[in-house]
Amino acid sequence: MPAQILAFLNFKGGVAKTTDTVNIGAVMALHPQIGGKRVLIVDLDPQCNSTLWLVGREVYRWVQERDQTVHEIFRRSLKKLKPDMASIIHPVDKSELSGGRLDLLPGSFSCLKLEEDPKMLDDNALGHLVLTKALETIKNQYDYILLDCPPSWSILTRNALRAAHHVLIPYTPDYLALEGILWMRQLHEEFSQRVGIGNIARLTGVIVNRVRNAANHQYVNAHQQAITELGQVIEQLHQKHGYRLHVFQPHIAETSAVAEAVNYQEHLLNKDMNHPVTRQFTALTQDIMMHLRILNPRMIEAA
Amino acid sequence: MAVQHQEVTDSLKLQKLIARLREAADTLEADEPLLDSSKVNALNAQMEVLVNRLNQSEKEALTVSKSDYLRARGPWLEAWNFNAAQMERSVLFALGLNALPKGISKDTMSDRLHLLSVLLAARGLDTVLELSKAQPIATLGYQDYGIAIDRKANQALLLWGQMPQDEFLQKMTTFDEQTIRCSAKAVGLSGAKWNTTARRELHRRAVRFARNTML
Numbered sequence: 100m101p102a103q104i105l106a107f108l109n110f111k112g113g114v115a116k117t118t119d120t121v122n123i124g125a126v127m128a129l130h131p132q133i134g135g136k137r138v139l140i141v142d143l144d145p146q147c148n149s150t151l152w153l154v155g156r157e158v159y160r161w162v163q164e165r166d167q168t169v170h171e172i173f174r175r176s177l178k179k180l181k182p183d184m185a186s187i188i189h190p191v192d193k194s195e196l197s198g199g200r201l202d203l204l205p206g207s208f209s210c211l212k213l214e215e216d217p218k219m220l221d222d223n224a225l226g227h228l229v230l231t232k233a234l235e236t237i238k239n240q241y242d243y244i245l246l247d248c249p250p251s252w253s254i255l256t257r258n259a260l261r262a263a264h265h266v267l268i269p270y271t272p273d274y275l276a277l278e279g280i281l282w283m284r285q286l287h288e289e290f291s292q293r294v295g296i297g298n299i300a301r302l303t304g305v306i307v308n309r310v311r312n313a314a315n316h317q318y319v320n321a322h323q324q325a326i327t328e329l330g331q332v333i334e335q336l337h338q339k340h341g342y343r344l345h346v347f348q349p350h351i352a353e354t355s356a357v358a359e360a361v362n363y364q365e366h367l368l369n370k371d372m373n374h375p376v377t378r379q380f381t382a383l384t385q386d387i388m389m390h391l392r393i394l395n396p397r398m399i400e401a402a
Numbered sequence: 403m404a405v406q407h408q409e410v411t412d413s414l415k416l417q418k419l420i421a422r423l424r425e426a427a428d429t430l431e432a433d434e435p436l437l438d439s440s441k442v443n444a445l446n447a448q449m450e451v452l453v454n455r456l457n458q459s460e461k462e463a464l465t466v467s468k469s470d471y472l473r474a475r476g477p478w479l480e481a482w483n484f485n486a487a488q489m490e491r492s493v494l495f496a497l498g499l500n501a502l503p504k505g506i507s508k509d510t511m512s513d514r515l516h517l518l519s520v521l522l523a524a525r526g527l528d529t530v531l532e533l534s535k536a537q538p539i540a541t542l543g544y545q546d547y548g549i550a551i552d553r554k555a556n557q558a559l560l561l562w563g564q565m566p567q568d569e570f571l572q573k574m575t576t577f578d579e580q581t582i583r584c585s586a587k588a589v590g591l592s593g594a595k596w597n598t599t600a601r602r603e604l605h606r607r608a609v610r611f612a613r614n615t616m617l
Contacts, residue, residue: 132429274614281617304548323590324607330551331615337547339617346549349511375510382511385428386548 102139102241103391104234106263106300110286111279112250114269115308117148118357120247122377125366126384127243128192128199133385135197136242139188141169141230142206143259144249150205153191155364159205162189168207169230176229177216184237192369206247213254227257227294234262250279252286260290263300265391268344271309272325277332280305284342302342304390305329306383307350326350347386349379423452424515427475466519470527474518477534482514492533493517496525555585556615562605563612570605571598 107120120140128138142149150159150168162168167189172182184204193200234244246259260266268283270276284302291299307329310322329346336342352375360370367377426449430442453468482489494500497520506513521530558581562570574582574596582604586592589607591600 132425277614321590324588324611326549327552327556327588328611328614330547330549331556331611332617333547333549334551334553335615335617344547346547348548375512378511 100242101238102137102234102244103265103395104238104244104246104263104300105391106246106248106259106266107269108246108248108256108259108266108283109268109270109276109279110250110252110282111271111276114250114271114276114279115306115351115357116250116269117144117152117247118361119267119269119306119308119351120245121149121152122360122367122380123384123387124201124243124245125192125368126381127388128201129194129197129368130381130384131194131196133381133388134194135199137200137202137240139202139204139237139241139244140191141204141234141244141246143169143210143230143255144206144247145208145211145255146249147206147208149247150203152361152364153201153203153366154189154205158189162187162205163207163209166207166209168205168209170207170209170213172233173210173213173229176226176232181236182233184233188237192366202241210255226254227261230258231262257290260287260299261294265303265394266300267303267347267387268305270305270307270329272307272322272329274325274328277325277328280329280332280336284336284340288340302344303394304345304347304387305333306347306387309353310350311353345390347383347390349382349386351379351383352376419452419455421512423449424512426452427472430472466522470522470530471519474522474527474530474534475515477531478518479511479514481534489514489533493521496521496529496533552584552588554581555588556611558582558585559588559608559611560615563608563610565605567602567605570608571601574601574604 107116109116124138124140126134127136128134140149147159167187171187175182187204189203189205191201191203246263248256248259268280287302333344336344354376356371356374356376360367363370367380371377426445430445449468586604589611591604
């Protein structure tokens, strides 16, 4: 069965898009109980945070020098050539226990220059279908393909929206991240009208990150109101615009364990499997997978 | 020294048993529709063994049946996700405690499940199910959007947030007490003492709510 393609997207930066992409991908692939899936992470963000986190600086520089990155797909597309996906996908980790594997299609800062090429921006030339065509050749090799998207409206974002089935929106409880959701809804609607309704990913759900625990009452108060505001906005998006977003559970706590995992260039499952935030990511991943099964009954039949 | 070492060892064994039981319950709960019957039977058998060993190991003779645990687990976790502070208060009252034991937090799933086991053993399934039902009034949306939405509170906040402060303070005495309480909780206020400062704070947060959520 072809892979479910999930885009992690919010136009607000710093809402833990990369944290969610990397750790949810790791749980899907490598968790001893609920893992076992074949997962590919595609780093579409020119900041290349997913790449640096998963493979480290040396490998990152090595692939940049040889352009064995997502940029290669776009570069070859401009020359009307097909990409050699096998040469640019890198294995990251695999689990003998669960039978799953985690691969990476590295990002590239060279993608920043894609916007300068008029061929990429011309809708008629279908510059936003480059990723779709490339993933078409490998989608049967994976169960899930996760797209770590840049926090901007760019050719990469449009490619992600055309390629993906679902958009998951990482959110931190504050007003600016809430505005990011509203911008996404607006741009999603405009883009959908341009390319045809049903031809882009569905806005499926929200992942709440960086929730502070009860230690500091001032912050608990602020976060509680932000969550209430999120609920109100989500209900209004459904009633006024027909967008039904699901808020996945549990909410991920603010913790230094995530930064520690980044510093050690390991995902949380490797760094500390029994840490409370790792358990939260496990439960969150379960919720996401169950929700996707409800939305796509064919997945249950295939399993 | 030898007795202490034995107690520590016993405690670690107990923790491992509990952890294994939870893992098996998680797998069964999450994947039961997708597993074949032999795998489901194997998991059930594993849990039976673990529960029996747990019952034998527990020094204070706590007994928790597997069926009670599985029956209570879902509503219990949902109730905690929805209102952890309320559940903490209910659990403390049910157990006759002033505070949670050291090392137990109301914010982690594993500790919430530990409290489930303790309460099931101490007060039985009916009490646990009753506690798990306790929800604030007029809360909707959890099934629809995965997040609790108190529509009545939200509507009140929208209305109050568009009033000038003087008008709000003047009219607050006429508002329904439950609406005030639910709305205050929705914006993170305890609302225990409604002095002038607290009322101004509630209005300030209502203004913020109205401003941030108007589409």
